[in-house]
Amino acid sequence: MSACAVAAVAFSALPSNAAQTTLVVDDDGAQCPNADFTSIQAAVTAASAGSTISVCPGTYNEVVTVNKPNLTLVGPRTPSTCTQPTTPNPTTEAIIQADNPAGGVVNLLENGIRFIRFTVQNNTLGAGIVTSATFSGHRVLQNVVQNNVQGVYFNANGTTASAVDQNCIRQNNQPGSAGGNGVYSDLGLSNATIRQNTFYQNDSSAIVLTGLAPGAVNNVGIDVNRSQEDGSLLAVFNSTGTKVRSNTARNNTGSAIFVGNDNTGLEILSNNISGSARGVRTSTDFGGGPNTNLRISSNTITNSTNTDGISAGPNSLDNSVISSNTATNNLRDGIRIELGGNSGNRILSNTLRNNAEHDCHDDTVGTGTAGTANTWLANSGVTENRPGLC
Template identity: 35%
Template sequence: MVLGAGLLLVGPAAAQVPPVLRVGVASAACPAPTHPTLVAAVAAAAPGSTILVCPGVYPGTVVVDKPLILRGAQRGVDARAGRSNVAAESVIDGGGAAGIRITGTTSGVTVDGFTIRNAGTSTQNADGIEAFSGGSGFTFTDNVVTQTTYGITMSSTGAVASTVAHNRFDTNNRSGAAGGSGVFVCCGPGNNLTIADNLFTGHSSAAVNTAGDAARPSTGLRIERNQSIDDATFAVVVNAKAAVVADNVVVRRPGAVVDAGSGIYVGGGTTSLQVTRNVISAGAATGIRVTNVYGAPNVGLAVVGNQVIDRQYGVRLSGQTSGTVRDNSIARSTTVGILLDADNAGVTVTGNRIGQDPLDCQDRSTGTRTAGTANTWTGNVALRSLPVGVCGRF
């Protein structure tokens, strides 16, 4: 069959790429802006658009109700170091209200390269970024977030992975006891969410608080390679399945005026939580604290390969019916290196090295397992233990 010369074959229509919008005042640093304010650009943008924001201060709350890519002047520039020249920043200033509010189940929002500040007052809660209504596919990277109630409050359904990375969260303590966290997973689960490679400093509650939702535990939550300096607590982990808290560094500097919290606090309702290879040094409370205060006993907990030095307790467990504390290195605790309270039964403590503490190992339970306790202790090396026999000697 021969096609006629006049027959036109038409392929699929090319996908339409939304235009790139630019926000700011025309200058050498801001050529050809399309909108003077970020609020106006977001209102005008088609879903999926990219909005480039020039250096400057942009007051008020930016309400996002569609998938957008917001890129500040420091997009792609790691916020953990440097970034001290405010004139070179795209600054979202909430003026006491939220900085960015992602509404409804809006998903697929990127916020990259901004300074976000001044959200919340002494009497009003407001966050740097609010994204807790049930979306997914969030990317919050390379931002300086400071002086808010919570730096980022978010949940994620996990339909598409979400990432919080390369940000600096600094003293987000507005509204007193109601705030005090850099990242707050709230009002829903943090599914398929990675919080990694961030710097947290000076938070009065917890740098990362994963309260989540007891009825919908977070799945696929990872908290990795972050640095915490002078935060009351680094991470609170509750209501999570197969979560990972790994390779974080938690430091309390001499003279820091911060509330006394644990380095890592496991509060209950977790299944197969892995707390591994974290380095925790100095501070008035426990390095790794495990309780059921906010949920059911933790099932399948593994506290493995961590280093804890100069805390009140190195590792302390209460109310657990399973779990493993293995291959940790603990030194110079002011009270006890590893403590199992009387209400633990079925925990295994093995292969740990504990030393230079008033009491290296203590198990307050009674039962038919190691040294008359309700738990199993094997291969631990220490100097002082109670009862005698739960830990061996150097």
């Protein structure tokens, strides 16, 4: 089957979106000799809203700015193995690469744009893919995003759902502002999913979600992603109603899930963490107020190499639930609540075993269990810093 036919089949398998026109791009005419354009940007400029741009294999040394609504850009394929990087193949992949001091290699600057099955790489001055906080309905699907300052700079206003799904996002470690992050957001992200991606060796974090004030991150789902050898799977600040579910984190160099300041209603559920420096940690080390009404439940955290399975730093966690987690073989404590604030929490029905210092540890002072400021109930552990916690 020809590369053009592959691209056509790939598009036909996508959900229908009433494309008005299909424009074909080939950089050298080798795979698609009847292509309309040799440049992706030229095709975008010529396209009308709702059109499809089918890009054939090749190397596209250009900045692409998509500023028309409901365009679909689809490439031929991307490699299936993310954690074993190889040199991209321009005879089978559509590779977009450029330095762009003003933004990304690819910039999605309108509503409802779909960007599917490309390799985006080598921006030493910024992100691979940028989505604008002024718009929504972005869909970034099945791409390889590598060797940029940041992988995907993901912002959206939430009018319609946006998604970064099923991508390979790896080794985005070029020096620069917010460098070393796979997905980064700081201008506002609402009504969005980050789902079924593989992250590999992003030195700072696979995902960082933050903003200037509480609620800047709202109603975001972070589900079924895999992080391997990243700084963290996730660092999240200023969020409301965000859910972190069924992710896998392996060998993170920092906290697998770092919960910074002013998160409300955050749910961290059914994640599997192994071999990271720390498991799940709440902290206000960067300023701001405590996290409230969190639910940290049904996670499995093993073999933390630096400190704890689950920990709350000073003044970082109030009126929250830590329940039904398994924390074993961690270098310090299974669950650790540090002195300073951290009151009104319920630590319930956790299984804690073979942690080097304590399975159950609480330094707070109050009218709760064993003189702490929290309630500990039905936890299964052996070692504790105060009788009655396990």
